[in-house]
Amino acid sequence: MAKAKSAFVCTECGAEYSKWQGQCSNCREWNTLTEIRLGSARPGASTPGSSGARGGYAGTLSREVVDLSGVDLTEVPRFSSTFEEFDRVLGGGLVPGSAVLLGGHPGAGKSTLLLQTACRLAQTKRVLYVTGEESLSQVAMRAHRLQLPTQGLKMLAETSVETLLAVAERERPEVLIIDSIQTMHLEDIGSAPGGVAQVRESAAALTRFAKQSNTVLLLVGHVTKDGSLAGPKVLEHMIDASLLLEGGSDSRFRTLRGQKNRFGAINELGVFAMVELGLKEVKNPSAIFLSRGEELASGSLVMVVWEGTRPILVEVQALLDESALGNPRRVAVGLDHNRLAMLLAVLHKHGGLFTGDQDVFLNVVGGVKVLETSADLAVLLAVVSSLQNRALPRELVVFGEVGLSGEIRPVPSGQERIVEAAKHGFTRAIVPRGNAPKNAPAGMQVVAVDKLAEALEAL
Numbered sequence: 001m002a003k004a005k006s007a008f009v010c011t012e013c014g015a016e017y018s019k020w021q022g023q024c025s026n027c028r029e030w031n032t033l034t035e036i037r038l039g040s041a042r043p044g045a046s047t048p049g050s051s052g053a054r055g056g057y058a059g060t061l062s063r064e065v066v067d068l069s070g071v072d073l074t075e076v077p078r079f080s081s082t083f084e085e086f087d088r089v090l091g092g093g094l095v096p097g098s099a100v101l102l103g104g105h106p107g108a109g110k111s112t113l114l115l116q117t118a119c120r121l122a123q124t125k126r127v128l129y130v131t132g133e134e135s136l137s138q139v140a141m142r143a144h145r146l147q148l149p150t151q152g153l154k155m156l157a158e159t160s161v162e163t164l165l166a167v168a169e170r171e172r173p174e175v176l177i178i179d180s181i182q183t184m185h186l187e188d189i190g191s192a193p194g195g196v197a198q199v200r201e202s203a204a205a206l207t208r209f210a211k212q213s214n215t216v217l218l219l220v221g222h223v224t225k226d227g228s229l230a231g232p233k234v235l236e237h238m239i240d241a242s243l244l245l246e247g248g249s250d251s252r253f254r255t256l257r258g259q260k261n262r263f264g265a266i267n268e269l270g271v272f273a274m275v276e277l278g279l280k281e282v283k284n285p286s287a288i289f290l291s292r293g294e295e296l297a298s299g300s301l302v303m304v305v306w307e308g309t310r311p312i313l314v315e316v317q318a319l320l321d322e323s324a325l326g327n328p329r330r331v332a333v334g335l336d337h338n339r340l341a342m343l344l345a346v347l348h349k350h351g352g353l354f355t356g357d358q359d360v361f362l363n364v365v366g367g368v369k370v371l372e373t374s375a376d377l378a379v380l381l382a383v384v385s386s387l388q389n390r391a392l393p394r395e396l397v398v399f400g401e402v403g404l405s406g407e408i409r410p411v412p413s414g415q416e417r418i419v420e421a422a423k424h425g426f427t428r429a430i431v432p433r434g435n436a437p438k439n440a441p442a443g444m445q446v447v448a449v450d451k452l453a454e455a456l457e458a459l
Helices: 084-090 110-121 138-143 161-171 196-213 285-289 337-351 373-387 414-423 452-458
Strands: 004-011 033-040 097-106 127-131 152-158 173-180 216-222 241-246 253-261 269-275 280-281 300-307 310-323 329-332 358-364 396-400 428-432 445-449
Touching: 033 196, 084 241, 084 253, 084 269, 084 280, 097 110, 097 196, 110 138, 110 173, 110 216, 110 280, 127 138, 127 161, 138 152, 152 161, 161 196, 173 196, 196 216, 269 285, 269 414, 285 310, 285 428, 300 373, 300 414, 310 373, 310 414, 329 337, 337 358, 337 373, 337 452, 373 396, 373 428, 373 452, 414 428, 445 452
Parallel strands: 097 216, 097 241, 127 152, 127 173, 173 216, 300 396, 329 358, 396 428, 428 445
Antiparallel strands: 004 033, 241 253, 253 269, 269 280, 300 310, 310 358
């Protein structure tokens, strides 16, 4: 009998060790190592996912050494998911032979989005929807409630990967949806479904099938309390795209953001609205994020952020209140907490405004997470507005990066941001001098600034 090998994998970073230890040497986390079985140690034996699971497509794998200049650059064929916002985040559509992981909190709408996609695609393509968490009647009831076309969609309620792959070999689907990867299991793996070994090896086997059969594989993944995808980190290395659907149950809107994408940019953002008939795509996100009150209030300002290939106008709100604590609070929702502390120091050093005795609260309206630095100037001006209790003009829009010496640095795609603001009726903009257009849009007054002091004077 060949001896079975085992390894210990960190569930946080995916590092592997030959024996158990209390702390992961790679990410320094404690008690995160879990034992997994690697299968037989026979010479030439392979484990699930050992061939084809890490990239490549059927028909493109080659054992011959070729010159890079001679590689065929034919465009990878794509087809639409029937959602323009979904296609935008994917980089232009679904790629045959690709593996896509869709994660999100419970209630975010993962199953709803994929069921809508599956029912629409089934009208023109062969689609197999595998459910491991719900019964077939539950899925059928939800499809009926959403008034989706159900004819042509093949369904399977199964958690065994071996059985699933046998059915897929027979049906030959063009799109295979697994809901969810945490419920799948392999008979040869001794651990329970949802464990590190099961998730890793099940995903590897499914991904290998997708590569060899040129099938689009869509996996649903759960998230942990901190918002990261559950299971071993190595799962993200096996797949081609990792998407995260964000939005709480108390919010009407959902945002779909790419965290990894081998076929497109990862900074694209798709916006959906949860309505009675499921998820409806929002093609003009700026309109929903600018639903401001009738009365002018201090601390409110509109900024232009760049998400992927388009500008989006969002409102940032600041609230400053005298702190009764020795260490005033700094709370930022939708923005980086550390960058807020840095900007407040720049405001004190180069703007002459002290906020050390104030509690500072910042919020980006609509649940949007702003990851770029173009929001710096808008954040500081909103803070100043709340500190002095003076409302800013409703027709004002601001963007620009703030440096540590108080300089206002230009940001990419400045002209497109100004044009987008003009389309929504804004008539005044404070922007970095490097982004000042030669010909401003009709009706738009552009104020170009070099220093933070100049921006404060422009208010």
